[in-house]
Amino acid sequence: MSFLSMVLKMSEGLSKTCAIFFLTLLFSLPLGMLVALMRMSKNRFLSGITRGIISVLRGTPLMLQLLAVTYGPYYLFGFSVSRNKLIPVVIAFAINYAAYFAEIYRGGIESIPKGQYEAAEVLGYSRFKTFMRIILPQVVKRIMPSITNEVVTLVKDTSIAFTVSYQEMFTIGKQIANSQTSFMPFVVAGLFYFAFNALVDFVMGRAEKRLNYYR
């Protein structure tokens, strides 16, 4: 197999890699906020449970969680989540990343000085408006570097989908590597991830810069 056909074959899987990436972000970013708010709830039962869940999600391998979501239902109840593997993959990824995002959000929210809440309260902002207009924009600015970190990691983590044979780029590369007994597909995969992340860095850098109009 020529180098070019190898690259072409693997890039067919890129759309699936991108699907995992974008869908995971689409679901995990808002879900993480919900989890963060639950974690910070004054209800000690709710915050305790949430804390436990976050602890499990961060304390066990994503690969294991992916296997559990994909095959768990079959072993437990005798049915699969879906024949389309994208669904369990995105579910597992979104939940896992939500746990990480939740802790980043929590750190950001807790770093906003109390005086911001007090000023908003005295000025007549409702609790909702205080959060949406005063707190959240400042949180977003503060957590951008940490979010970039997670997004970069997510690009590389999409390769974990090979464990459930979802035909994304790395899975295809691994198959070629096996059939051709060649290391080249892994080099190609490495280049793909690196290029993808260069793009992520560029976009996130632009976003951070846009938030630099204040300190």
Add this chain to the structure above:
Amino acid sequence: MSMENNTGTPVLELRNIEKAFSGSTVLRDISVTVNRGNVVSIIGPSGSGKSTLLRCASFLETADGGDILYDGDYAMRGGRYAEKNRLREFRSRFGLVFQNFNLFPHYSVLRNIAEPPVLRGVPKEKAEEKALQLLQKMGLSGRENAYPYQLSGGQQQRVAIARALALEPEILYFDEPTSALDPELTGEVLKVIRQLAEEKMTMVIVTHEMAFAKAVSEWVVFMDGGVIVEEGPPDLVLENPEMERTRQFLTNYQK
């Protein structure tokens, strides 16, 4: 605002305010009345409860007992606060200027001042026009598009004062407005407050600036250990205090 017409009527009445933080008493039986057009200064050592008193009056702290009245209406009665919506309405009657300004860093100066009135239903153009007028009054014309980090502490505090005034409060509270400022910047803030006093703005000022308190106040309250030790006109309390504790505090202060 026609404040001169009814000078003498109380805007704020605090009666027998009690407050404890996890068992230790911070305020004990504090009663203060502030009449329209008057300036009341609260002085005292750190931890005397003076800031807590202002924070109780502005609902940032929950008093444990007593009455809080604005214009004769109960915001708190016998330790029980009015319901949420009522409190929201009461909040529009006072403004609070913090020690650390607490401007919103992601908003321009103009938006810091104009957004709160807009949220209360004032049309945007009107709120911005008013904000520009207030900036001019604060000596900050031309800075409306600046962000707080681009301003000095003294300028930030003047923006904070403009922000409080934009809601047209009946009474304005200052919680150590110059304590976070470089000494050379306190003057510009005090000048603005003094100007407000001349315009008969009703104000309560927690401060460590004794000369300033003497110059602007009709009434000075000296607090220590959560109680009012002594109160009266400034030339009495600050020049000829009756209580030994007041004298001691003032002597220490002049050192």
